[in-house]
Amino acid sequence: MSTPQPSMQQQMQQQAAPNWQAAPGPSYTSPIPIVRTHLGHALASEWTKIKSVRSTMWTLGVFLFLMIGLGLLFALITASTDTSMEGESPLVLGVFGPMLGIVCLITLGVLTTASEYGTGMIRTTLTACPSRGRVLMAKAIVFFALAFTVTLVATALVGFAQVAILEGNGAGDPTGEEWLRVTVGVSLYVALFGLLSLLIGSLIRHSAGAITIMIGLFLAPLVIAMFMFAEPLKDVQQFLLEYSIPSQLSVFYGAELSSSGPSGWGPLWIMLGMTAVTFAGAYFLLEKRDV
């Protein structure tokens, strides 16, 4: 022990308690130097953790399968029907992949935090790193980087394949802006939504509960809006339709439902704001609560 040594000896001298028979012996000091820990250590630890469980492989495997499989499937179906795309961007067909694949990222995100509570591992982790905020930050960074990279690879692959497959159907050449939105934009959006799931997992501390909440958040607004026929609720229906997660996702592909909802990079800023607020809440509660 390096720093607390002087104060310890002081205390021992002060407290020659009467009922202690043995005199306090010299206390042990490890010969290995003690390094000051920082976020880098936590990042390395979380990377080891996330890559050493099967659920990561499974969820990301299914995610890639859905992303690439659905993207290619719809491109091939369109190509086989002789439909003319009339200069439309072929990338729009990629919207179905992330819509289903996002469920995998919800699961992975929630499991990254909530499974530690389910197994009791969180007590071991927080004993090994009492700076709780650092643990949450490391989890968030590692998960976000992983989800972003995997989605970026998948969306880029699907994009190139679609352009190649649909060349003969008169599809237009996507602009740089369109490319950026369906690759980087979608990847950021989807990874942020996964990160939101991770934070909800940390707040709820229960895998099944957190996954249910996130699936509900993903699907419920759209499903409710679909059946909202009453005239006085028209505005509510409009809002739910435009701001539901699938609708926001479709904005990146230029397939928005209406012109009044979010457009351009808008959905990304909405998701960023939600995640930031939730991160602050999760950080605060983690520091404060008993584990």
Added chain:
Amino acid sequence: MIEAVGLTKRYGAKTAVYNLSFQVRPGAVTGFLGPNGSGKSTTMRMILGLDNPTAGQVTIGGHPYRRLPNAPRQVGALLDAKAVHGGRHARNHLLSLAQLSGIPARRVDEVLGVVGLQEVAKKRSKGFSLGMGQRLGIAAALLGDPQVLLFDEPINGLDPEGILWVRNLMKALAAEGRTVFVSSHLMSEMAVTADHLIVIGRGQLLADMNIRDFISANSADFARVRTPDSEPQQREKLTSALTEAGGQVLPEQDGALRVMGLPLPRISDLAHDADVRLWELSPHQASLEEAYMRMTQGAVDYRSTSDQRAGLQQELPPGAMPPVQVPVPGQGQPGWYAPPPPQQGGQPFAMPQGQPAGPYGAPAAPGGPGEPNPYAQAAPAPHAAPDMTKPEDAR
């Protein structure tokens, strides 16, 4: 060194730990004892900064745990052998913990060797037995070569070889000048491992003393004497001779005598003078278990009772007599504990007499002197409960 001052933890209306003050010193194995639900694990969690105390504080080497610059290099802990992600390899589990505190990966292989888990290092910990889980937990505690070690029930589920290993490990760690704080319910194991004891009951400190002092303060050593079974008059003769000489004599169930207050040679001399032959004259030192049971009798929250199996029986028709229950020895009957030493008569559990309140002793209750101690009436002294002892123990 671990130091707790006025540590209190409430969960809603339930007080788990109340005004607990103690020190755990380096260079010794300190045992942490108490009945189920007495607050041992809660205290351990507060030491490790997992739970925040409602009042009071606990420090390690003068710092609260969460303020330690690199906690795992200074404090190693085994809280719960099952607190691992079952899907991860043993090695990856330890590696992730090592990386958190900047410990190189080769140290992971080293501790796996120390606890004997190299063979299963690449096996998922879901398939581990309880004993293997304990070994993995101990490996995690040793990882940082820490100066302070906490073990919560480390020997549960271990095989005899493992128990011996843990016992020697704790002693070796303490001999190196480390602070070793270990809780266990296995009294026989504690008796041979611990040098010092901290006993709590219902969240409050019952004792903080050397293990030998603890045993002698809470029970007495005695001699067992047996006269020939065929000649009961010899037994009477010896009893009166021993009593005359100032000894305390109690009959045992098998016809032997339990003699207190007289040394063995004196008993032999008295028997010789009274012309009584002896079949047995043996010294008995009270065990830690006896001393512990005596002390904590009043503070047990979860007490087992005999199973009447009434829930399985058919309801009797009115007027019918219920079948007579034959008592089964050992069921629902409190054990027979060694009596307290004569000089301490009315104080079956107490700290050694004349001990002043030390610098860490009895600080003001959190909440001020006006607040009643929630446990003040909760722990009756064993001698105040006559039904707890068998007739021959009544004096």
